[in-house]
Amino acid sequence: MHDFLYQRPTQLPEASQWAKEHVDYKLLAGGxxxxxxxxxxxxxxxxxxxxxxxxxxxGVRIEGDELIIKAMTPHAEVAIDKNVRQGIRALCxxxxxxxxxxxxxxxxxxxxxxxxxxxxxxxxxxLALNAxxxxxxxxxxxxxxxxxLFETALHPGEIITEIRFPKPKAAAxxxxxxxxxxxxxxxxxxxxTNTGVRVAITGAxxxxxxxxxxEQRLNVQFHPSALKGLFMSEKNMxxxxxxxxxxxxxxxxxxxxxxxxxxxNLPPQKES
Numbered sequence: 001m002h003d004f005l006y007q008r009p010t011q012l013p014e015a016s017q018w019a020k021e022h023v024d025y026k027l028l029a030g031g032x033x034x035x036x037x038x039x040x041x042x043x044x045x046x047x048x049x050x051x052x053x054x055x056x057x058x059g060v061r062i063e064g065d066e067l068i069i070k071a072m073t074p075h076a077e078v079a080i081d082k083n084v085r086q087g088i089r090a091l092c093x094x095x096x097x098x099x100x101x102x103x104x105x106x107x108x109x110x111x112x113x114x115x116x117x118x119x120x121x122x123x124x125x126x127l128a129l130n131a132x133x134x135x136x137x138x139x140x141x142x143x144x145x146x147x148x149l150f151e152t153a154l155h156p157g158e159i160i161t162e163i164r165f166p167k168p169k170a171a172a173x174x175x176x177x178x179x180x181x182x183x184x185x186x187x188x189x190x191x192x193t194n195t196g197v198r199v200a201i202t203g204a205x206x207x208x209x210x211x212x213x214x215e216q217r218l219n220v221q222f223h224p225s226a227l228k229g230l231f232m233s234e235k236n237m238x239x240x241x242x243x244x245x246x247x248x249x250x251x252x253x254x255x256x257x258x259x260x261x262x263x264x265n266l267p268p269q270k271e272s
Contacts, residue, residue, distance in 0.1 A: 005047035012056050016136045018049050019157035025049050029072060029111025032103050057161060062087055065167050071110025071160040090171040094121050099182050110160040116152045123208035124189035127200035132164040149206040168193045172262035174255050178242055185243050186251040190259040192222055204237050204248045214256050224257040
């Protein structure tokens, strides 16, 4: 690591002011991605603004038909929170499958979204559930938030404060994980919402994306059988040492059916 300044504000206005005045500083949430990049000198900010002491950025609550998760809430808390389990059980299951115990206890939902790793789990939930990302400056719809590889709509110094999830009629997340990192080789989040079915894919491309062809079929019939004969193109899929583009495309076909079956509490469909 190289030398840098370190600030640990206890109030959001203080953090916002520091971020506004020092655009060359990095915001530190759980640090599960930032700290390793600092160690390898891939990131060399002039300073860090640690958000971990801001209690106003932590917690979960339900307001009407929405589940609100504060940005600095760790994955481990999301996994066991009774409000999450009551409102969107699929989020509990997603959070419980992230990384290892260290990652789940230190990593945060806001940090994951701001980092926008193409294989992260939370982006698929945010996109499929049509969530709203609230910051210290504005509200951003899920469809406008993820722009590309590690790229979001956040402005420099903008701080995620909470994520507002509309409660779905049914939802499920299924991922085929890379054994060492537990990141998604392919992850599929399916949600039947009041405005229609949404399907989001993570791990397969440069950024999370919606599977619109699956959505169209599932809006006609929300059942795994509706997806029979639907094949994802390998075009624009990632190809690396872990899986080829063709393999990832095939995984999307299989896992989307399984996620729908899970959302309906049906046994997984056998691959034909």
